[in-house]
Each structure stands twice: as C-alpha cells, then as structure tokens.
Amino acid sequence: MIDVKNLRKSYQTQDKTVEILKGINIHVNPGDFMIIMGESGSGKTTFLNCVSGFDTIDEGSIEIGGTKLNEIKGKALEQLRLHQFGFIFQDNYLIDNLTILENVAITRLQYDAKAYDKAMELLKKVHIDHLKDNYPSQVSGGEKQRCAIARALVNEPKILFADEPTAALDRQTADEIMNILSELNKQGQTILMVTHSPRIAAYGTRMVFVESGVFECDEAFTGDDLEANYQRVMEITER
Numbered sequence: 417m418i419d420v421k422n423l424r425k426s427y428q429t430q431d432k433t434v435e436i437l438k439g440i441n442i443h444v445n446p447g448d449f450m451i452i453m454g455e456s457g458s459g460k461t462t463f464l465n466c467v468s469g470f471d472t473i474d475e476g477s478i479e480i481g482g483t484k485l486n487e488i489k490g491k492a493l494e495q496l497r498l499h500q501f502g503f504i505f506q507d508n509y510l511i512d513n514l515t516i517l518e519n520v521a522i523t524r525l526q527y528d529a530k531a532y533d534k535a536m537e538l539l540k541k542v543h544i545d546h547l548k549d550n551y552p553s554q555v556s557g558g559e560k561q562r563c564a565i566a567r568a569l570v571n572e573p574k575i576l577f578a579d580e581p582t583a584a585l586d587r588q589t590a591d592e593i594m595n596i597l598s599e600l601n602k603q604g605q606t607i608l609m610v611t612h613s614p615r616i617a618a619y620g621t622r623m624v625f626v627e628s629g630v631f632e633c634d635e636a637f638t639g640d641d642l643e644a645n646y647q648r649v650m651e652i653t654e655r
C-alpha cells in the first residue's frame with residue numbers, strides 16, 4: 417500500500433543543512449494501524465508530511481498504491497491527497513463559521529450532490545449527529561475532534577494520517593477518540609499515527625520508533641490487549 421525506500425529529508429536553516437530523515441525504509445500494509453514514536457524533534461511529523469505529499473523529499477521514493485509521490489505534482493497531487501488521504505491533527509482546524517455538518521461535508525461538495533448524506537452517516541458513526549447544526553464554538557473539545565475524524569473520512573480515504581490527535585484532550589476523551597480510531601481500523605481503515613504517549617500507542621497494531629533519522633524498530637503487536645501492548649511500548653521506548 418505504501419512503500420517507502422531510502423527516504424532522506426533535510427531542512428535548510430540560515431547557515432546549515434540539518435538532515436532529519438537519513439534513509440527510512442518501510443512497507444505499510446492495508447489495515448495497519450501504525451504508530452510512529454520517537455523523541456521530540458526526531459522527525460515524526462516530517463515523516464508524516466513527506467509520506468502524505470505535504471512536503472518534498474530530497475532522496476528516495478514513496479509509492480502509494482502504485483503511484484510514485486515524487487513523480488506527481490500540482491493538480492494530480494492535490495487530487496490524490498483529496499481522495500486517498502485523510503488528516504487529523506492535534507488542533508482540529510474546524511472552520512468557525514460553518515456548522516459541524518458543513519465542516520464535514522465541505523470537501524465532498526465539489527464532486528458529490530449527496531455530500532451531506534455522507535457527512536451525516538459519518539457524524540452518526542462518531543456519535544455527534546445530534547450536534548450537526550451547532551457551530552464549533554458550541555461543542556466540546558472531544559466533540560470537535562470527533563468532527564475532525566468525520567471530516568477526515570468524508571472522501572473515503574485509503575489512508576488516515578493522524579498527528580497527535582489526542583494531545584489536547586483529557587484522558588477519558590482521548591480514550592474515546594482512540595476507541596473510534598481502533599474501531600475504524602478493525603473495519604479495515606489504514607492509519608498512520610504519531611504520538612508521544614505509550615498509553616495511546618497501545619491502541620495501534622504496529623509501531624516504529626524514529627531514532628537518529630531512521631526507524632530503529634518495527635514491531636507488530638500481537639493483539640488488541642491494551643495492557644500487553646502498553647508494556648511492549650514501554651520496553652521499546654525505555655531501552
């Protein structure tokens with residue numbers, strides 16, 4: 417599904433070039449719920465941005481369903497991102513003057529006359545359909561994040577990218593959001609998620625750890641026992 421070969425990425429600052437990713441190789445399978453961990457500044461978001469076509473790469477290749485990301489640009493890249501990728505961030509980036517329903521439907525309206533039906537179906541899935549006519553300022557942080565998940569799913573993406581989606585939420589709300597993502601994954605949704613939290617990482621099915629610009633480990637969890645996964649994540653992150 418996603419094939420990353422020898423991905424290298426550096427950033428230019430005033431006086432020097434800083435290499436962040438130094439040769440990442442990874443194959444993401446359909447149905448993976450891949451957790452990306454690593455120290456602050458290690459390059460987790462940079463990896464997500466490169467794989468989702470948001471940022472360019474210096475060397476290597478990223479192939480998504482047979483398309484090489486570095487060989488397409490402009491409109492073609494925009495269309496691929498719209499139809500194949502969904503995004504959830506720590507900040508929900510909802511549009512304040514659109515209702516919850518409109519926030520979810522907006523990117524689908526340009527090509528589907530039934531976009532609102534699809535948006536309603538997703539609001540039901542994340543259990544906030546009763547809030548469809550509210551504006552973002554009239555719902556809680558957790559409800560906003562549910563809305564952001566529905567919005568990310570509205571174009572039926574093959575891959576859902578999530579960058580610290582629960583970092584701004586309290587523990588119980590974070591668990592509710594993770595249960596939704598876990599359920600989506602069980603229904604077949606491929607997810608790539610960055611988190612700092614071993615507790616949150618335990619909801620995944622597989623984990624990589626970024627260190628010194630490469631993936632130091634690539635570990636499949638054995639099941640969906642949260643406690644067992646948590647223990648495994650702790651072993652990996654503490655060694």
Ligand SMILES: Nc1ncnc2c1ncn2[C@@H]1O[C@H](COP(=O)(O)OP(=O)(O)OP(=O)(O)O)[C@@H](O)[C@H]1O
Binds near residue numbers: 428429456457460461
């Ligand atoms: N556009 C940019 N220009 C220059 N440096 C950048 C840019 N984006 C990121 N960096 C640097 O690249 C490094 C990796 O950043 P990145 O955001 O990928 O780390 P991270 O592992 O996601 O960190 P955190 O866990 O703190 O969010 C950091 O040192 C950051 O300062």
